[in-house]
Amino acid sequence: MSTTSGVxxxxxxxxxPPLDPGAKRKSLHDGSGRRAAVLIAPTIVLxxxxxxxxxxxxxxxxxxxxxxxxxxxxxxVEGGFAGVANYKLWLLQDCGSGAxxxxxxxxxxxxxxxxxxxxxxxxxxxxxxxxxxxVFALVMNRNFKGRGILRASVLVPWAIPTAVTAKLWYFIFxxxxxANKVLGTNILWTGDGWPPKAAxxxxxxWKTAPFMAxxxxxxxxxxxxxxxxxxxxxxxxxxxxxxxxxLPLVRPALMVAVLFRTLDTLRMYDLPKILTGGAxxxxxxxxxxxxxxxxxxxxxSALSTLTFLIVFAVAFIFIKFLGANVTEQRAPKTKKAG
Amino acid sequence: MFGxxxxxxxxxxxAAAAATGVLVLSACGGGxxxxxxxxxxxxxxxxxxxxxxxxxxxNSNIVQPAIDKxxxxxxxxKVTLKEQTDQADQQHDDLVQNFQAKNADYDVVSVDNIxxxxxAAKGWLQPLTGDYALDTSTLLPATVTAETYNxxxxxxxxxxxxxxxxxxxxxxxxxxxxxxxLMSMCDIATQNGIDCYAGQYAQYEGLTVNVAEAIxxxxxxxxxxxxxxxxxxxxxxxxxxxxxxxxxxxxxxPKQATTYQEEQGRQSFEDGKLLxxxxxxxxxxxxxxxxxxxxxxxxxxxxxxxxxxxxxxxxSLGGHAAGISVYSDHKKTALEFIKFLQSEEIxxxxxxxxxxxxxxxxxxxxPALVEQFPYLPELKTSIENAVPRPVTPFYPAVxxxxxxxxxxxxxxxxxxxxxxxxxxxxxQNAISGGQ
Numbered sequence: 001m002s003t004t005s006g007v008x009x010x011x012x013x014x015x016x017p018p019l020d021p022g023a024k025r026k027s028l029h030d031g032s033g034r035r036a037a038v039l040i041a042p043t044i045v046l047x048x049x050x051x052x053x054x055x056x057x058x059x060x061x062x063x064x065x066x067x068x069x070x071x072x073x074x075x076x077v078e079g080g081f082a083g084v085a086n087y088k089l090w091l092l093q094d095c096g097s098g099a100x101x102x103x104x105x106x107x108x109x110x111x112x113x114x115x116x117x118x119x120x121x122x123x124x125x126x127x128x129x130x131x132x133x134x135v136f137a138l139v140m141n142r143n144f145k146g147r148g149i150l151r152a153s154v155l156v157p158w159a160i161p162t163a164v165t166a167k168l169w170y171f172i173f174x175x176x177x178x179a180n181k182v183l184g185t186n187i188l189w190t191g192d193g194w195p196p197k198a199a200x201x202x203x204x205x206w207k208t209a210p211f212m213a214x215x216x217x218x219x220x221x222x223x224x225x226x227x228x229x230x231x232x233x234x235x236x237x238x239x240x241x242x243x244x245x246x247l248p249l250v251r252p253a254l255m256v257a258v259l260f261r262t263l264d265t266l267r268m269y270d271l272p273k274i275l276t277g278g279a280x281x282x283x284x285x286x287x288x289x290x291x292x293x294x295x296x297x298x299x300x301s302a303l304s305t306l307t308f309l310i311v312f313a314v315a316f317i318f319i320k321f322l323g324a325n326v327t328e329q330r331a332p333k334t335k336k337a338g
Numbered sequence: 339m340f341g342x343x344x345x346x347x348x349x350x351x352x353a354a355a356a357a358t359g360v361l362v363l364s365a366c367g368g369g370x371x372x373x374x375x376x377x378x379x380x381x382x383x384x385x386x387x388x389x390x391x392x393x394x395x396x397n398s399n400i401v402q403p404a405i406d407k408x409x410x411x412x413x414x415x416k417v418t419l420k421e422q423t424d425q426a427d428q429q430h431d432d433l434v435q436n437f438q439a440k441n442a443d444y445d446v447v448s449v450d451n452i453x454x455x456x457x458a459a460k461g462w463l464q465p466l467t468g469d470y471a472l473d474t475s476t477l478l479p480a481t482v483t484a485e486t487y488n489x490x491x492x493x494x495x496x497x498x499x500x501x502x503x504x505x506x507x508x509x510x511x512x513x514x515x516x517x518x519x520l521m522s523m524c525d526i527a528t529q530n531g532i533d534c535y536a537g538q539y540a541q542y543e544g545l546t547v548n549v550a551e552a553i554x555x556x557x558x559x560x561x562x563x564x565x566x567x568x569x570x571x572x573x574x575x576x577x578x579x580x581x582x583x584x585x586x587x588x589x590x591x592p593k594q595a596t597t598y599q600e601e602q603g604r605q606s607f608e609d610g611k612l613l614x615x616x617x618x619x620x621x622x623x624x625x626x627x628x629x630x631x632x633x634x635x636x637x638x639x640x641x642x643x644x645x646x647x648x649x650x651x652x653x654s655l656g657g658h659a660a661g662i663s664v665y666s667d668h669k670k671t672a673l674e675f676i677k678f679l680q681s682e683e684i685x686x687x688x689x690x691x692x693x694x695x696x697x698x699x700x701x702x703x704x705p706a707l708v709e710q711f712p713y714l715p716e717l718k719t720s721i722e723n724a725v726p727r728p729v730t731p732f733y734p735a736v737x738x739x740x741x742x743x744x745x746x747x748x749x750x751x752x753x754x755x756x757x758x759x760x761x762x763x764x765x766q767n768a769i770s771g772g773q
Contacts, residue, residue: 066771068771069459069731069732069771071566073488074458074459074487074488074731075459075460075461076459076460076461076731095767096767102767103739103760103763103764103767104742104743104746104760104764105738105739105740105741105742105743105760105761105763105764105765106735106738106739106764106767106768107735107738109764174597174602175594175597175602176602176605176606186594188593188594188596188597189597190540190597191593191594191596191597191749192596192745192746192749192750192751193749193751276541277540277541277542278541279540279541279597279745280541291734291738294427294430294431294734295732295734295735295768295771296771
């Protein structure tokens with residue numbers, strides 16, 4: 001309100017004739033293209049330097065061989081053009097003598113395992129987080145005494161830095177740790193097999209379910225209370241109100257939350273790095289990239305390009321899928337309103 | 339609504355990215371300037387002048403006092419300390435970045451002995467030959483071997499470390515001399531309801547240390563002498579890894595030891611739940627003084643057990659060395675400073691003030707020091723028999739090959755033979771990288 005009136009006063013103050021709106025709009029329109037270009041230029045230039053340049057460099061590096069050792073001098077020499085060898089290393093696990101020639105214990109042999117485990121973490125952890133986040137959000141959305149305290153305390157895990165969280169869970173999951181004491185088990189949580197994977201999923205869910213809850217809560221709060229009242233009058237049960245009112249109306253917010261968490265989990269690094277260090281096949285794609293950086297930048301560039309493509313594909317599918325949902329869900333809404 | 343909020347989010351991201359970008363760029367600018375002055379390094383040659391010494395965080399505060407001593411005696415060649423973080427990986431990456439930027443401000447760098455050959459092969463370290471030759475006759479030989487790549491010394495050892503066998507002298511009067519003897523004593527542990535033996539078997543660098551020790555102790559090796567062939571397909575290597583695998587299978591090494599790093603094993607030993615522990619010398623003073631330690635007066639220290647031929651076990655070698663950056667403008671001062679760090683005075687200070695294992699053999703026999711650090715004679719034997727971890731510029735890939743496959747063998751998901759076959763192939767693949 002105040003801004004609008006401010007603009008109006010400003011226009012009058014400049015002494016513009018109030019009775020010539022058409023001409024004014026035209027002149028504004030004429031210059032706006034160039035002016036916009038000038039105004040946007042710094043951003044475009046910065047984006048080109050910050051985003052375009054590194055991406056192009058990484059992609060071109062990924063077609064270069066890593067430095068090799070000159071047997072005569074014992075010194076590293078530049079690798080030269082590699083073609084798609086770096087991509088074959090990851091996608092075909094080709095260490096130089098045909099597909100699947102990378103022996104276990106090389107980074108090349110780990111690409112598909114890492115991709116698999118990254119997606120496993122993503123699917124399981126994000127599902128759990130969504131479920132828990134929804135429950136938290138529904139509780140936090142109600143009116144009761146101490147709601148402020150509850151909201152604040154739910155957010156605590158999310159506010160703790162991931163590295164600290166990971167170290168906390170590392171102690172909890174130690175052999176002599178609380179997890180085994182409470183459960184009365186002797187599970188090697190950071191050893192081999194399923195326990196390290198479960199440990200990472202539990203720790204990640206604990207940490208990020210509050211974030212989910214926060215985003216969903218924002219979605220819940222924009223739902224008009226009148227809709228619930230009306231449906232109550234029509235005799236809808238609590239479940240029906242949830243199923244046919246809350247869920248469809250909170251869906252856009254929910255989908256954004258799921259998208260954010262999915263992309264976040266796909267690039268998970270610090271939690272598994274500190275909690276398990278990759279033991280029991282828990283190396284995520286990001287961990288693989290960092291390990292490879294220490295052995296050779298160019299193969300690492302190929303790997304990070306692949307990781308980027310994977311994450312991009314997931315995001316693309318999601319947004320397509322999201323868009324479909326948003327339009328689909330509008331129809332029943334208007335039907336209901338009518 | 340939804341589309342709009344996405345758009346505004348994108349704009350925010352872009353703004354944030356742009357802001358970060360400015361920071362990154364300005365940081366790069368700084369690096370570039372340093373690179374410029376480095377081009378004159380060759381011309382400057384062996385000049386003297388102020389230098390910077392770069393090393394990881396000085397947790398026990400022993401480095402600055404040493405530098406103060408040097409600065410008092412050399413007012414025209416002052417040394418400045420640049421501390422890195424206390425994380426080894428980050429120290430390594432910081433050095434790589436500064437070498438790539440040809441930073442002349444990193445004159446003398448402290449390198450973990452597993453990094454020396456990588457930096458040497460990249461051409462970043464000044465070979466210590468000719469005008470830069472270093473007298474190594476007073477040093478423990480293994481510490482020198484660890485810094486020697488391609489028959490050339492590239493860094494001067496400044497601290498060392500070797501594994502020790504901690505044992506409960508109330509339960510075992512005489513420590514075992516061989517691995518078989520140690521395993522036969524595990525009945526004593528069973529009778530007392532405690533675990534028998536543990537080292538560091540979680541999947542991290544400590545696993546390479548322990549597996550290399552086992553293989554070297556039984557006469558095997560990981561790489562050939564010239565570092566060009568993997569040598570894990572030998573009966574000796576199999577004996578070494580088998581000893582550990584069998585220990586796990588029989589329960590003499592508790593299965594939770596596959597999650598042990600240094601600290602978990604120390605905790606278990608101090609709680610009185612472990613009969614034998616393989617660990618570094620730092621455990622000694624902690625087990626003696628920790629309030630929670632139940633073994634203060636009941637533990638002893640011995641050398642690592644051998645394979646039964648009378649020789650002690652072959653410890654893996656820890657420790658750091660100081661190298662001279664090829665981009666340094668004041669290499670003459672840098673060399674003198676390294677000699678100063680290796681001097682008896684500083685090595686003695688570092689031992690008494692920070693419990694750092696000296697690289698000079700004679701200090702281990704000093705009666706006053708032995709009184710203060712009763713484990714010194716055992717530590718000397720340990721380091722004298724120590725074998726450096728594989729000296730190769732491809733160390734990161736080699737240690738990964740060892741860790742992944744050894745971990746599979748110890749946790750029982752692979753047989754010793756399969757693990758060694760894979761380890762051999764993976765190590766060979768690692769060291770022939772880029773050929």
